[in-house]
Amino acid sequence: MTNGPIVNPAKIVLTPKLRVPALRPEQLVRPRLLKLLKTSSGCRLTLVSAAAGYGKTTLLAQWHRAEEGSMTIAWVSLDEQDNDPVRLWRHIVEAVRQAVPEVDFGADVFVGMGVPGQGLVDVALPMLINELAELHPQVVVVLDDYQSVTEGDCHESVDFFIEHLPENAHLILASRSDPPLPLGRLRARGELNEIRTQQLAFSEEEAAELLKERLGLGVGRNDLNVLLERTEGWPAGIYLAALSLQNREDTHAFIASFGGSSRYIVELLGEEVLAGLPEETREFLLRTSVLRRMTGPLCDAVAGRDGSGKLLRELARSNLFVVPLEGRGSWYRYHNLFSELLLYELKSSRPELVPVLHSRASAWLEDAGFLESAIRHAIAAEDQVRVGMLIARHWFEHVFAGQTATVEWGLGTLPEDFISADAALVLVKAWISALFGRRKERDHYVALAEGSSYEGRLPDGTASVGSGVATIRAVFAYGGVQSIVDAGRKAAALDSELTSPWAALVRLGLGHGLYLSGDASGARKPLEEALELTRVDKPLVRMAALFSLSNVALDEGRLEEAESRAREARELVDRFRLYRVPQATLVPIALGRVLAERGELEEAQEELENALSARRRLPPDLSRWPTLIGLLALAPVRIARGDRAGGRAVLAEARTILEPFADDAGIFPELLERQEGTLRRFKRRDGSLDEELTQRELDVLRLLVGELSTRQIAQSLYVAPSTVRTQVKAIFRKLGVSSRGEAVDEAHAKKLI
Secondary structure (H helix, E strand, C coil): CCCCCCCHHHHHHHHHHCCCCCCCCCCCHHHHHHHHHCCCCCCCCCEEEEECCCCCCHHHHHHHHCCCCCCEEEEECCCCCHCCCCHHHHHHHHHHHHHHHCCCCCCHHHHHHHHHHHHCCCCHHHHHHHHHHCCCCCCCEEECHHHHHCCCCHHHHHHHHHHCCCCCCCEEEEEEECCCCCCCHHHHHHCCCEEEEHHHCCCCCHHHHHHHCCCCCCCCHHHHHHHHHHHCCCCHHHHHHHHHCCCCCCCHHHHHHCCHHHHHHHHHHHHHHHHCCHHHHHHHHHHHHHHHEEEEEHHHHHHHCCCCCHHHHHHHHCCCCCEECCCCCEEEEECCHHHHHHHHHHHHCCCCCCHHHHHHHHHHHHHHCHHHHHHHHHHHHHCHHHHHHHHHHHHHHCCCCHHHHHHHHHHCCCCCHHHHHHHHHHHHHHHHHCCCCCCHHHHCCCCCHHHCCCCCCCCCCCCCCCHHHHHHHHCCCCCCCHHHHHHHHHHHCCCCCCCCCCCHEEEEEHHHHHHHCCHHHHHHHHHHHHHHHHCCHHHHHHHHHHHHHHHHHHHHCCHHHHHHHHHHHHHHHHCCCCCCCCHHHHHHHHHHHHHHHHCHHHHHHHHHHHHHHHHCCCHHHHHHHHHHHHHHHHHHHHHHHHCCCHHHHHHHHHHHHHHHHHCCCCCHHHHHHHHHHHHCCCCCCCCCCCCCCCCHHHHHHHHHCCCCCHHHHHHHHHHCCHHHHHHHHHHHHHHCCCHHHHHHHHHHHHCCC
């Protein structure tokens, strides 16, 4: 029926990724490239595309410094974790929010992204684009290291964003390769600005300025030309050469020794750099090479030492390969190429140490709240037990913040037999499959959980396996009505604390089940508790609670309260643009019932028809009971507006839904029979039928008087049994009945037989 806890999106965002890398005084400012960026404002997209080491990040950081006062610039440094589209856009929204602290930006967008199963391009991105359009002056979003993004859903969302950018917004992508975006289309429309390898390569003048003026190295013109030729103007090679040349007297001999590919040069210079360092520093660099981003306490934990923060600051001041990620200097990264070299050296020399270092990193990152990174380091350590524990402990923080892809990716790294043997992971799989309507998968994992012998509280705070299963059964309205009530009561008994992370869901499931069973007064208390426990930033849970409370109030004769609850739910749908989520269809059902009670039949019918049209497209387990409420509200509205045939059709649909649950359908059989009886008693003033029976239908009707079976009637009329069944359904519909006996009675009353 609804979902579980939604966490504060700030816990999902890694803030160092949103900070522009600090610039070093010796880094070369390149006016010709800054001009290319400055003149790009008329385009939708600027693409800075070149291989590693061409200074893409440095260029954009320098441009950021030059333009920061004239426009709003939001920066995100991407990595492989951003292949979850919700995580990607959470970082982008938070980057914009931090760039405009004086504006309450993105709060509703965050909540919209936190709805499982809702497409970003349907809801969250239109909200983001509309909010961007209201910002002044120009807004530029910079996505650095875009090559880290490989998932199609992420590229699709970025494509949508580019296509619908408002005039005051611009996107800059820096990537080692061209992204799979419609660059040709943008280029043809004049909406693409491109800076590529040819522009990023150092010219002779730039290389001379760097080596001679910035770094004070005595490099002659001929040696400079050799260096440019061997590196092909590759900035990383020139920078690393400069680093090594600082400790050499014979620069000519060193430059003359260059040869081979760029990779060879990097490895050669890397070895030169490492060889010239103290053993303690070299060991620190190797041990921390497993980290993408570093801060002092994290490095202390991984390297097994103290004082890493001080060493990082010293390395950042004296070397080119340690890059500060923020002005305060607490987070750093290695130059990408140097990082690759360090890790290669570590794996080659001490492979047994690599998983140990990853495990230490995982533990620290979990404690610090960086959960995706903790999971990735556990995977790198090949520690399945820890991967499973991290997912079992923190899964709801991601799934109920919309980042199901991250959790399912983590689960996908674990063997199926490992998951099946872990009760906590089995319940995670059951929750996810239930949330997305994957019935077969859900039933499989629920059955596994029910067969588990695990005892005690689960890592995610669930009181027990039994409590978790009962909550799923109640919340997702498994089976018949009494089974929902029983599951709700069991969940409430096993997890009675209001401080439980599942308290709102447990009470919502129980209250909804009690209402369906006919105990409206008993349903009120748990539903009110569920509402009290649910903040506005959990719109799905809140909408479901408001829906049930509106129904309770209406049945108790509290029309004003019923309408107030329904209107509040409608405000949530509109505020967060939740038009395509299943729970949103509950709102027009509640509002339609209220309008019908007020006698506003046309408006009531419109609300109910819209809701039922959407619900018919949902999986049966997600739609059954609320759909019945809507159908039984719509039938009398149609009839009262003169559409008797339409009322009959709606009641027939309701009876079809009820058939599998004839013995456990709560209030619905009685309500349905009452409405069918009312329909049978409803006569036109002239006593005629809505539709006349055909001659063949009259022939079948006369044979219904006796005790002939469908097959015997078919033999008497020389037709197939399926034809008779079709004609019987038509007779029932036209007479407004639902059984053979009722058809015969109605036929006698109308003197048809």
